[in-house]
Amino acid sequence: MLALIGIGSNDHAVSNIRQALNALRERPDCRAITASSFYGNPARDRHGRPIGAAAYVNGAVLLETHLSVEALTVLLKEIETACGRTRDLAGTLVALDLDLVMIRDESTATSGPTLLRPSELAKPYFVVPAAQVAGDWLVSGQARTIAELAQVAATQELELVQL
Numbered sequence: 001m002l003a004l005i006g007i008g009s010n011d012h013a014v015s016n017i018r019q020a021l022n023a024l025r026e027r028p029d030c031r032a033i034t035a036s037s038f039y040g041n042p043a044r045d046r047h048g049r050p051i052g053a054a055a056y057v058n059g060a061v062l063l064e065t066h067l068s069v070e071a072l073t074v075l076l077k078e079i080e081t082a083c084g085r086t087r088d089l090a091g092t093l094v095a096l097d098l099d100l101v102m103i104r105d106e107s108t109a110t111s112g113p114t115l116l117r118p119s120e121l122a123k124p125y126f127v128v129p130a131a132q133v134a135g136d137w138l139v140s141g142q143a144r145t146i147a148e149l150a151q152v153a154a155t156q157e158l159e160l161v162q163l
Contacts, residue, residue, distance in 0.1 A: 001103055004134045006101050006130070007096070038129065041158050077098075101126070
């Protein structure tokens with residue numbers, strides 16, 4: 001199975017993202033195929049309004065794994081916790097966020113990608129880096145690829161970050 005994972009942080013972002021990428025690379029049941037560029041963007045609430053928190057650094061990772069969706073989700077949460085993630089909704093700092101957004105399982109009859117978190121594709125800070133690692137993936141229900149969605153994303157707030 002191929003997994004498209006969103007990765008982000010606004011608390012020691014560069015070191016936490018590096019730690020997460022290393023944790024994924026060290027797993028014998030996962031193979032990180034490629035990571036996108038990473039972009040800084042302002043912190044916003046769930047409604048898109050700016051909040052007074054540190055800017056986020058976001059990107060995407062394409063991973064090959066034999067883990068089930070459930071097992072991969074557990075692994076991602078374990079990596080978040082190891083990097084200091086807490087689930088305090090009132091806090092404005094996020095040590096690490098790993099989201100399993102899409103999967104493509106070549107072993108099934110329908111080998112097209114399965115979208116697990118549709119809302120992520122509306123976010124420029126995810127769709128722009130995702131296009132770098134899985135741009136040719138067709139988004140179900142939209143008849144467009146991730147790369148096509150990224151072309152129309154509002155990218156004016158994205159700033160390239162070196163890891």
